[in-house]
Amino acid sequence: MTIGSSYNYPSQAPGLETRNKRSPSGKWKARFPNPPDLCFDYRALLEQPGGIARATDSSHRICIIGAGITGLTAARELLRCGFTHITLIEQSSRIGGRHLTVPGSPQSKASHTPFEMGAMRMPLFNREGESPKDGRSLMAYYATIFELALSDFANPGSQWVRSTGIYLREGSLSKPATPQMLIWKNADGRTLPPGEELQAVYAKWRAFADRMTRHVCDSYASEQWESVWAAIVARYHAISFRDLVSMPAAMRFSIQPACSLKARATLGSRR
Ligand SMILES: Cc1cc2nc3c(=O)[nH]c(=O)nc-3n(C[C@H](O)[C@H](O)[C@H](O)COP(=O)(O)OP(=O)(O)OC[C@H]3O[C@@H](n4cnc5c(N)ncnc54)[C@H](O)[C@@H]3O)c2cc1C
Incomplete structure (x- = not known):
C-alpha cells in the first residue's frame, strides 16, 4: 500500500500565509492544513505522555468488534491508557479491513503491479517544505512511530x-x-496539459482550488469555521467536477451564518 504521499497540494496555494495555532491557549485547535470537518489536533492528544487518557480501572474488560484500522487503533490506544483486558474480534481470516493490497500475478514476466482493493493514499496534512511525517494528522503520527515508508502517490x-x-x-x-x-x-x-480547452479547464480548476484553499486557511479554526465549513458543504457537496468547471464563476466568496439555515458560499472558479 502507498501510505501517505510525500506531497500535499492544498497547502501549496500561491501567497498562502500559514500560521501556527490561532492562539496559544487553543491547545486542541488544529492548524491548517488539517482535516476540515473537525478542527481538533488529534496528534497533540496522542502525543501526550501516557496516551489519550488514564485508565482508572485497568482490569475493565473491553471488546472491540472488527480489526480494520479503526479497531486496531482503538485497541492500541486503550492499551496505552493502561487497560489490560482488551479483546479484538475479527470475522474474517485477516486484519486490516478495507486496507488490502493484492500482489500482481507472479506468473507475469513483465511486472508485478499490485492492486489496491481499498484505501491507497492517506493525506498527512504537512505544509510545503515540511517533512510529511511532521504533518498534524494521525496518519503522520502513526507513520512516524511505526516507521512506515512513504512514496509519491501516482496522481494523474x-x-x-x-x-x-x-x-x-x-x-x-x-x-x-x-x-x-x-x-x-x-x-x-509545471507542464500544462495539452490543448487550449484542457488548459482552460485546468486554469479554472487551479484558480478555484487556490481561492478555496486561501479562504479555508483564513478561517480555519476560527470562531466562524463551523459556519464556513457547513456553507461549503451545502454549496458544493452535490456538484460534480464537470459541472463545477462549466459553472459561471463568482468573483468573491460570500457566506451567510449557517444558523440562518440559508448558509451559502459562492466561490469564484475563474481567475
Ligand atoms: C475502494 C476504496 C478506496 C478507498 N480509498 C481510500 C483512500 O485512498 N484514502 C483513505 O483515507 N480512505 C480510503 N478509503 C476508505 C478507507 O478504506 C476506510 O475509511 C477505512 O479502511 C475504514 O476502516 P475501519 O477500520 O473503520 O473499517 P474496515 O476497514 O471496514 O474494517 C472493519 C472490520 O470489521 C470487521 N467486521 C465487520 N463486522 C464484523 C463483525 N460483526 N464481527 C467481527 N468483525 C467484523 C470487518 O471484517 C473488517 O475487517 C477507501 C475505501 C475503499 C472501499
Whole structure:
C-alpha cells in the first residue's frame, strides 16, 4: 500500500500565509492544513505522555468488534491508557479491513503491479517544505512511530506518473471522426496539459482550488469555521467536477451564518 504521499497540494496555494495555532491557549485547535470537518489536533492528544487518557480501572474488560484500522487503533490506544483486558474480534481470516493490497500475478514476466482493493493514499496534512511525517494528522503520527515508508502517490497529471491519458468529452472534442485521447506529460511538475480547452479547464480548476484553499486557511479554526465549513458543504457537496468547471464563476466568496439555515458560499472558479 502507498501510505501517505510525500506531497500535499492544498497547502501549496500561491501567497498562502500559514500560521501556527490561532492562539496559544487553543491547545486542541488544529492548524491548517488539517482535516476540515473537525478542527481538533488529534496528534497533540496522542502525543501526550501516557496516551489519550488514564485508565482508572485497568482490569475493565473491553471488546472491540472488527480489526480494520479503526479497531486496531482503538485497541492500541486503550492499551496505552493502561487497560489490560482488551479483546479484538475479527470475522474474517485477516486484519486490516478495507486496507488490502493484492500482489500482481507472479506468473507475469513483465511486472508485478499490485492492486489496491481499498484505501491507497492517506493525506498527512504537512505544509510545503515540511517533512510529511511532521504533518498534524494521525496518519503522520502513526507513520512516524511505526516507521512506515512513504512514496509519491501516482496522481494523474502529476510528475509521479509517466503520462496521463485524458478523454475530454469522451474524446470527441472538436468533433473528430474517432475519439482522441490527449496525452499529458508533466515530468517537471509545471507542464500544462495539452490543448487550449484542457488548459482552460485546468486554469479554472487551479484558480478555484487556490481561492478555496486561501479562504479555508483564513478561517480555519476560527470562531466562524463551523459556519464556513457547513456553507461549503451545502454549496458544493452535490456538484460534480464537470459541472463545477462549466459553472459561471463568482468573483468573491460570500457566506451567510449557517444558523440562518440559508448558509451559502459562492466561490469564484475563474481567475
Ligand atoms: C475502494 C476504496 C478506496 C478507498 N480509498 C481510500 C483512500 O485512498 N484514502 C483513505 O483515507 N480512505 C480510503 N478509503 C476508505 C478507507 O478504506 C476506510 O475509511 C477505512 O479502511 C475504514 O476502516 P475501519 O477500520 O473503520 O473499517 P474496515 O476497514 O471496514 O474494517 C472493519 C472490520 O470489521 C470487521 N467486521 C465487520 N463486522 C464484523 C463483525 N460483526 N464481527 C467481527 N468483525 C467484523 C470487518 O471484517 C473488517 O475487517 C477507501 C475505501 C475503499 C472501499
